[in-house]
Amino acid sequence: MTSEPAAPDRTDRAEDDAGSGGRWDAFKQRWRAFRASIARRPTLNLAYRILVGLVGSVVLIVGIITIPYPGPGWALVFAGFGILATEFTWAHHALTWVRGKYRIVMDWYTSRGWFIKTLGAVGTCALVVVTLWLLGTFSMVGGWIGVDWTWLRSPLMS
CATH class of the missing domain: 1.20.5 (Single alpha-helices involved in coiled-coils or other helix-helix interfaces)
Structure with missing residues (x-):
């Protein structure tokens, strides 16, 4: 008759991880x-x-x-x-x-309702677009594809 070792109890492991004397x-x-x-x-x-x-x-x-x-x-x-x-x-x-x-x-x-949530999302998108424009990202990407429109150029990164 062979006896297999008992499987570890899940509660023992939880106590080891979170309880007193545990790894934490x-x-x-x-x-x-x-x-x-x-x-x-x-x-x-x-x-x-x-x-x-x-x-x-x-x-x-x-x-x-x-x-x-x-x-x-x-x-x-x-x-x-x-x-x-x-x-x-x-x-x-x-x-x-x-x-x-x-x-x-x-x-x-x-x-708040959908209007305020939508306004927050649109405001966040606008802030990201303005920041990318100010940092010259649109001008740089335009240069990669051969587009050199004046309005793409950043006033800060000229």
């Missing part, structure tokens, strides 16, 4: 130990905080610039604040405030 908790403990080892060295701690500040600021600025365009604008804003919030209390408070305002605005927008 182990990761958090290792991260806290790593961060504490950096904090014990003032120069290294300052360098780490500067690096976090620079990376978080760059991600935040790129996110703010890309908010009006299709893509991950708001996700980058939240990621930038999240990076900064790991080291700076003001960023944690700002993240909480911005997240709340974002939810209020999105709740308002999604509760």
Whole structure:
């Protein structure tokens, strides 16, 4: 009579992944130990905080610039604040405030009728087209296909 090993129970794996003693908790403990080892060295701690500040600021600025365009604008804003919030209390408070305002605005927008939603989509498309024109994209693509119309030229990129 051969006995096969019992199949692992799904609840055991779920507890390992999310419960106490799971992989996430182990990761958090290792991260806290790593961060504490950096904090014990003032120069290294300052360098780490500067690096976090620079990376978080760059991600935040790129996110703010890309908010009006299709893509991950708001996700980058939240990621930038999240990076900064790991080291700076003001960023944690700002993240909480911005997240709340974002939810209020999105709740308002999604509760509106088709006219406001269509107006938002048309406004976004217009903003993208104007930006592409100002950056000289239409003139560049026109040059590729042999079209040199004056109105395609950007006033900024002449």
